[in-house]
Amino acid sequence: MIKLIALYKQPKDKEAFDEHYFNVHGPITEKIPGLQRMEVTKIVGTPMGKESDYYILCEMYYENHEALQNGMRSAEGKASGKDLMGFAGDLVTLMIGEEV
Amino acid sequence: MIKLIALYKQPKDKEAFDEHYFNVHGPITEKIPGLQRMEVTKIVGTPMGKESDYYILCEMYYENHEALQNGMRSAEGKASGKDLMGFAGDLVTLMIGEEV
Numbered sequence: 001m002i003k004l005i006a007l008y009k010q011p012k013d014k015e016a017f018d019e020h021y022f023n024v025h026g027p028i029t030e031k032i033p034g035l036q037r038m039e040v041t042k043i044v045g046t047p048m049g050k051e052s053d054y055y056i057l058c059e060m061y062y063e064n065h066e067a068l069q070n071g072m073r074s075a076e077g078k079a080s081g082k083d084l085m086g087f088a089g090d091l092v093t094l095m096i097g098e099e100v
Numbered sequence: 101m102i103k104l105i106a107l108y109k110q111p112k113d114k115e116a117f118d119e120h121y122f123n124v125h126g127p128i129t130e131k132i133p134g135l136q137r138m139e140v141t142k143i144v145g146t147p148m149g150k151e152s153d154y155y156i157l158c159e160m161y162y163e164n165h166e167a168l169q170n171g172m173r174s175a176e177g178k179a180s181g182k183d184l185m186g187f188a189g190d191l192v193t194l195m196i197g198e199e200v
Contacts, residue, residue: 003141005157007107032155047172047181052195056107064176072147082148097141097150 001036001061002068003058005095008056008088020087021056025057035060055091068096101161102168105195107157108188118188121156129180134167135160155191168193168196 011017024033030038062068071077084092111117130138141157162168171177184192 004140004147005143011102041105041198042199042200043105043195046194047194047196049106051195054195057195057197074198090127093153094147095154096145096147097157100140100142 001063001099002065003062003097004060004063004068004072005097006056006058006060006084007054007093007095008058009053010051010093011091011092016069017055017088025080025083025087028083029060031076032060032071032080033074033076034062035062035072036063040063067099075089076081101163101199103197103199104160104168104172105155105197106160106184107193107195108155108158108159109153109190109191109193110151110155111191117155117188120133125183125187127181128176128183131176132160132171132180133174133176134171136160136163136173137161138156165196178193 008017026040027037029035038061039059041059043052043054045058046052064070072081108117126138126140129135139159141159143152143154143157146152162171165176170179
């Protein structure tokens with residue numbers, strides 16, 4: 001399996017971030033063709049008991065690289081990317097990963 | 101489910117990193133009591149086609165926060181932490197996450 005990973009830094013306004021992330025961005029992203037599973041993890045701290053620099057880790061699973069590329073190039077994928085850059089372009093780090 | 105997330109930056113010597121990570125660190129970490137599943141993802145790039153700053157994402161699943169804390173405090177957890185700091189202390193970011 002291949003996954004697109006989105007790691008978000010702590011937003012200044014968590015309430016506004018959550019509102020947009022869960023009610024707008026999530027529903028747009030879920031419609032991307034080829035997306036098999038989306039796993040959202042809220043970062044709640046570090047093992048040292050400190051607050052993390054990061055807020056959310058989202059993992060979007062696709063069957064293979066081609067499916068991921070096709071998904072990102074689709075109308076839904078472009079809408080999700082545009083929305084992402086609008087509300088969290090300065091907070092997000094995107095990575096493509098292969099499960100070992 | 102709760103997970104301990106270890107995100108590693110690109111090492112200078114990938115071969116030496118892989119050798120230690122997969123043959124030494126993984127086997128030590130797998131023995132931690134309460135660890136239910138360990139998912140290792142190799143970062144292979146970014147959606148923009150560039151190399152990522154990151155190399156590996158490892159997710160270690162526990163039933164709840166208490167199980168994670170107990171695991172980290174165990175002899176095996178301490179051995180894993182000591183090994184981690186020895187070979188990748190300058191590369192790793194640790195986070196605790198809750199699945200949404």
